[in-house]
Amino acid sequence: MPHRFPFRLVDRSDGTRVGGQVTVVVSAGGFYARGSGWSVGLVAEALAQAIALLHGGRGAGQVRLAALHSVRLLQEVSPGDRLHIDIHEDVRMGGLRRFSCRARRAGAPVAEATVSVAGW
Numbered sequence: 001m002p003h004r005f006p007f008r009l010v011d012r013s014d015g016t017r018v019g020g021q022v023t024v025v026v027s028a029g030g031f032y033a034r035g036s037g038w039s040v041g042l043v044a045e046a047l048a049q050a051i052a053l054l055h056g057g058r059g060a061g062q063v064r065l066a067a068l069h070s071v072r073l074l075q076e077v078s079p080g081d082r083l084h085i086d087i088h089e090d091v092r093m094g095g096l097r098r099f100s101c102r103a104r105r106a107g108a109p110v111a112e113a114t115v116s117v118a119g120w
Helices: 039-056
Strands: 010-018 021-026 062-073 083-092 096-105 108-118
Touching: 021 039, 039 062, 039 083, 039 096, 039 108
Parallel strands: none
Antiparallel strands: 010 021, 021 083, 062 108, 083 096, 096 108
16 A cells, blocks of 8 residues: 555455455554544545555556545444455546445445546
8 A cells, every 4th residue: 555644544454355355454543543433535535545455466556546426424434443345347448447336344334435546
């Protein structure tokens, strides 16, 4: 991940990368106090960072968040939560990619977003 504290919202991946899925643990460090829920903006950024983890072999150091669309927070996300994130590439247009992301915790849906990234 090119991000560092306080901008790294994905603390680590457990190495599970199956197809378009990645399992991550959201950051518990610094000012992200355990027990406090994240804003929808922080959750959306964590989904975008999961895209960089999943597609790290394809220039993730150059990938930049371009836009967030249809972001929905379905349950509170707290620091230290383990999220299973499904990522599906919807559109590819030059250096721009659009992904549908869905996060689950213990099988229950937590968040959804359409994320556009540039720089491929």
